[in-house]
Amino acid sequence: MSQTDQPTYAPNPGYQPPAPVKGSNGLATAGFVLGLLGLLGSWIPFLNILGIILGVLGVVLAGVGLAKSKKANAGKGLAIAGIVLGALAVIFAVLINALFVSAVDEAIDETTKTSVKAPKSGDEAASNEDGASDAELGTTRDNPAPLGSEITGDDWTVAINSVKTVAVDSLGSKAAAGSVLLSINMTATYTGNDEQGSTAWATVNFVSPDGTTIDSTSGSTMFIAENEFDSLKTVYNGASIKGDQLLEVPANWQDGVLAVSPGMLSDDTFVAVK
CATH class of the missing domain: 2.60.40.1240 (Immunoglobulin-like)
Structure with missing residues (x-):
């Protein structure tokens, strides 16, 4: 082997950092659950006040969970779903109560009018x-x-x-x-x-x-x-x-x-x- 002929070696592979580990996001999960419960409970007039409370809590917790999802790398989808469900719970509850009161007023007017x-x-x-x-x-x-x-x-x-x-x-x-x-x-x-x-x-x-x-x-x-x-x-x-x-x-x-x-x-x- 001549001096000019040097053996060649394959280059060492570069260092690969470990894949990021997904964390947990309990706030996003809690917000989703509360928003879902609030939506389910928003259909009963007046009793849906509890649904409004659950919906508001769901939006708050899901909002915090959404902010946390960037660091925890988890729960973003649940957080967004919780915000949507909680908002819908509040909207539906308010509309249903308004329609119920209007219907009751109309029924009373029909009964009491002369x-x-x-x-x-x-x-x-x-x-x-x-x-x-x-x-x-x-x-x-x-x-x-x-x-x-x-x-x-x-x-x-x-x-x-x-x-x-x-x-x-x-x-x-x-x-x-x-x-x-x-x-x-x-x-x-x-x-x-x-x-x-x-x-x-x-x-x-x-x-x-x-x-x-x-x-x-x-x-x-x-x-x-x-x-x-x-x-x-x-x-x-x-x-x-x-x-x-x-x-x-x-x-x-x-x-x-x-x-x-x-x-x-x-x-x-x-x-x-x-």
């Missing part, structure tokens, strides 16, 4: 000089419905037939000094469809000029009319109950109005006393 139909003979007068429609009649004390108007609620229609003063009730009791006994004759017709019938929940109160409400328990004693309105009588569709109710009211009762409700949950309708 309509007023003025007597045919007074249709033109019922429109009032200011042009008020039947839809506005009885909604305020300044615009009471006329006597004889039919006030319809969910299952009952009530009409105030007449209002007058009487000296004594069926037991001979008199009104206290400065007050009079007001006899209110009313008819309540059942328009519902309960096969077992129903009893009348209609109520009539007096509202004085100063805005004070007077009911049957506000007098100096319990007054009973000769032809007392029987609110305990069971009637069926189309049947009516007619009778009188006595109220002890101020002597200037002509300046007040009646507050009539055809049902337990129905809105009051104001009716003129003359």
Whole structure:
């Protein structure tokens, strides 16, 4: 072998650093789990408040887990999923609660709303000089419905037939000094469809000029009319109950109005006393 011929050797391979070891990311996992639980619990109205709390916690923990994923080299996907699930849990819960409240309000409005139909003979007068429609009649004390108007609620229609003063009730009791006994004759017709019938929940109160409400328990004693309105009588569709109710009211009762409700949950309708 000549001096110029040198043996050749394969180059030594370069140093290869060890592959990075993936760490754990408990925060990302916890955020994902809480976000998922929050989303699952967001579908039940009001109870989903817990879902909102879980969703918020999930977003917070997943956000911290996402920041940690760069160092731990793990959990990035879970962290992002946790943020998305937590945010969706909050959004869905808020929307579902809003829709539920709206539905309940609408149902209550349907149950409590009343309509007023003025007597045919007074249709033109019922429109009032200011042009008020039947839809506005009885909604305020300044615009009471006329006597004889039919006030319809969910299952009952009530009409105030007449209002007058009487000296004594069926037991001979008199009104206290400065007050009079007001006899209110009313008819309540059942328009519902309960096969077992129903009893009348209609109520009539007096509202004085100063805005004070007077009911049957506000007098100096319990007054009973000769032809007392029987609110305990069971009637069926189309049947009516007619009778009188006595109220002890101020002597200037002509300046007040009646507050009539055809049902337990129905809105009051104001009716003129003359």
